[in-house]
Amino acid sequence: MGYVELSNLDKYYKQNQVVKDLTLSIEKGEFLTLLGPSGCGKTTTLRIVAGLEEADRGKVRIAGKDVTAIPASERNIGMVFQSYALFPNLSALENIMFGLEMKRVPKGRARQRAMELVERVGLAGQERKLPDQLSGGQQQRVALARALAVEPQVLLLDEPLSALDAKIRESLRDLLKELQRDLGVTTIFVTHDQDEALALSDRIAVMDAGRIIQLDTPYQVYRNPVNRFAAEFIGTFNFLSATAEAGGTIRFGxxxxxxxxxxxxxxVTVGIRPESIKLAEGRKTGNLLEGRIAAIKLHGSIIRLQCRVEEAELYVDLLNDQASDELGEGDSVLLSVKEEDLVLIE
Incomplete structure (x- = not known):
């Protein structure tokens, strides 16, 4: 049995069922991400775990205890929201201490714990400032420290980084993973950002229309999506409509x-990641595709070729190096892909 157990959860808003018979087991100390588009039920699931929403059916257990009917205030849970939800009239330090004071922790000990977290989250020297005197990234660090101060059994994160710019988001992502690993707190993270999910998670639960459609490690979710929805949602895939024959042979034009x-x-529909396609460079055997470059796009360290192959357009990702500089639009190219990199999509 896992540390957090969700069993057969259903949730309706009027006639709309947003969570459908959802069952999930999360291990102690695990970082699990609920990943999916807006409206897929991921935030509702998180709020059911927190006790902020009541499931219409099903059970929630934490550390072996049935908490389904226990109010949110009595569940030992820390939660960080996208909107920070800081008290505007309290300093950063006072915000971090708030949960400890509600638990009647002596003020001296609460202050010591809060100051330890001020240091851990990189806010030394900012602890006396009010929230509106802090940047968005600093406010989110305060919110994270406040959630961790009470030493929760479970940390719940509802898209906490989505309102921040790219550089701040990346630095906070690194901090979040470091703290979670060092403290060993069981964490459920909600996001629609595939890069965040892949970088942070021990496992990813891909959700669609209230259900978990795939639950696996980031590597497996990325390399072996269970269906087209998962394939299209995580990263970029090229799809080929082809015909399979006996012996593993596939004909595409x-x-x-x-x-x-x-x-x-x-x-059969065959999926190929853009980075799995290589320039054949004189090869005469193996999985080869003849094409022509229709467009070249720069993505920083990656050059993305848009290649016309038969009636399909394939994206090909190459390192931005001297060799790729020699390619031009209209050039003919011979592409190769390994057998194991052809993914069969349902």
Whole structure:
């Protein structure tokens, strides 16, 4: 049995079912992300764990205890919201101490604990400032420290980084992972940002229409999506409508490809990540595709080629180096892809 157990959760808003028979087990100390588009039920699921929403059916257990009917104030949970939710009339330090004072921790000990966290989250020298005197990133550090101050059994994070700019978001992402790992707190993180999910998580639960459609490690979710929705939501995929034959042979127009995965004869959709496609550079055997460069786009360290192959357009990601500088729009290219990098999509 996991440290956090969600069993057969259903939640309706009037006639709209937003969580559908959701069951999930989370291990102690695990960082699990609920990933999905807006409206998929991820935030509602988090709020049910927190006790801020009541499930219409199902159970929530934390550390073996059924907390389904226990109010949010009596669950030992820390929560960080996108909106920070700081008290505007309290200093950063007083905000961090607030939960400890509500638990009647002696003021001296509460202050000591809060100051320790001020140091840990990089706010030394800012602790006397009011929230409106702090930047967005600093306010979110205060919110994180406040949630951790009470030493929660479970830390819940509802898109806490989405309102911040890219550089601040990345630095806070690193801080969050470091704190979670060092403190060993069981964490449930909600986001629609695939990069955050891949960088932070021990496991990712991909959600669609109130259900978990895939639950696995970041590597497996990225490399082996269970269906087209998961494939399209996480990263970029090229999709080829092809025909499978016996023996793992796949025909795409005049091209013959081979896959290392089991495949039944008939129509099939093949997915290929852009970074899995290479320039063949003189190869004459293997999975080869003849194409022409339609466009070249710069993505920092990556050059993305938009290649026309038969009736399809394929994205090809190459390192931005001297060799890629020699490519031009309209050039013919021979592309190669390994058998194991052809993903069969349902």
């Amino acid at each position: 005049s091209n013959v490809l081979h896959t290392a995965h089991p495949v039944s004869p008939g129509p």
